[in-house]
């Protein structure tokens with residue numbers, strides 16, 4: 001298993017927002033909330049319309065704004081990468097489901 005630097009993972013979050021142009025240039029996308037991998041044309045919904053920085057994709061699988069495209073240069077199809085992103089941005093979300101209200 002590859003272990004990614006936490007700073008690298010922090011930086012990667014920037015590729016998950018205002019990224020419509022980058023998504024359209026990507027061959028494949030990954031979501032670090034549901035760990036899904038899908039093609040850019042699977043994305044049907046966008047947010048941040050009208051934001052000069054660009055629009056942001058909603059994941060077609062879990063409807064979270066946690067999508068990164070391959071054109072970002074991040075290893076979006078590496079499950080280890082997505083799992084470690086999830087651990088940083090959603091700490092505890094994978095081990096305490098029974099405790100959710």
Ligand SMILES: [Zn+2]
Nearest residue numbers: 031034059062
């Ligand atoms: Zn997702």
